[in-house]
Amino acid sequence: MGRYLVTGGAGYVGSHIVRALVGRGDEVVVLDDLRQGHRAAVPAAASLVVADLSDAKRVAEVFAAWKFDAVLHFAALSLVGESMRDPLRYCRENLSNSLIVADAAVKAGCLRFVLSSTAALFGFPKRIPIDEQAEVAPVSAYGESKLMVERALAWADQVHGLRSAALRYFNAAGADASGEIGEDHEPESHLIPLAIGAAMGTRPPLTVFGTDYPTPDGTCIRDYVHVTDLADAHLRVLERLETGSLRFNVGNGTGYSVKQVMDSVERISGRPVPHTLGPRRAGDPAVLVASSARLREETGWSPRFGALDDIVRSAWAWHSAHPRGYADRG
Secondary structure, three states: OOOOEEEEEOOHHHHHHEEEHHHHEEEEEEOOOOOOOOOOHOOOOOOOEEEOOOOOHHHHHHHHHHOOOEEEOOHHOOOOOOOHHHHHHHHHHHHHHHHHHHHHHHHHHHOEEEEEOOHHHHHOOOOEEEOOOOHHHHOHHHHHHHHHHHHHHHHHHHHHHOOOEEEOOOOEOOOOOOOOOOOOOOOOOOOHHHHHHHHOOOOOOEEEEOOOOOOOOOEEEEEEEEEEHHHHHHHHHHHHHHHOOEEEOOOOOOOOHHHHHHHHHHHHHHOOOOEEEEEEOOOOOOOOEEHHHHHHHHHHHOOOOHHHHHHHHHHHHHHOOOOOEEEEEE
16 A cells, blocks of 8 residues: 555546545545635545645645555646646646646655656657657747646656656546546536537537538547546556656557547437537647556556447446536535
């Protein structure tokens, strides 16, 4: 049994990691300011510290109060569109807050660090699926901010011995099989919850941005990884940090188009997905799919919920039971 600090552990992906850690008997401390996270997403077995990561003194106090075996860092601003409207905020907060946590970890002697990174590092990739050898060239301030964090962690390893693993993925999707935790963002920017909300009537009709892409049905193809599978990947790389720092791309192995997602929501829900057709959005590539070949080979990871209907079915179960997200849990 280990003791772990999970920053952003009240958020979507972070809460699923916390649940996985608690489920295997680990002690977990969640550090979250609850701006984007939800108190109800944190299991009773975990300790919740409500604090802002920019408060270096408070972060240091958390490390002083518990001796952690590793840090799993999820807390970050993560909206690509917003990052292009306010790039300095994204670069400042995502880098600075990550460095505060990493610095506190080093000073406390906690020398294992898992970073929730992004495949947005690769911008407009020249080949699909995107492997770890692809050129790193972000085209958004969000992607750039994560790249800066990865580079800083590499220096922390070289100078201080802070071993880090960065997991780069596109679209976390779905919900825990228990139905107790799931996706609850406001504003929501992810396709699957937007399509489900349109079908339920809790959100406006979905806008399909572009139907003339060079894909089989003309709509964009994206990579969706079930959030439970992502949790498994994070835990597997955590064990590999004994051998040194690591960088892994994480992908489902199959990309799905916007139309395929809509069709899946209609199959699972038995309801139509009201939608309108819009023009392409500037900067949207036709296909984005990440390779997980290295992760599979080196850790034995394999997605258990790779089929689109399995991903959508779990998301539908969460959203239909909690149409107002965590507000429905009191």
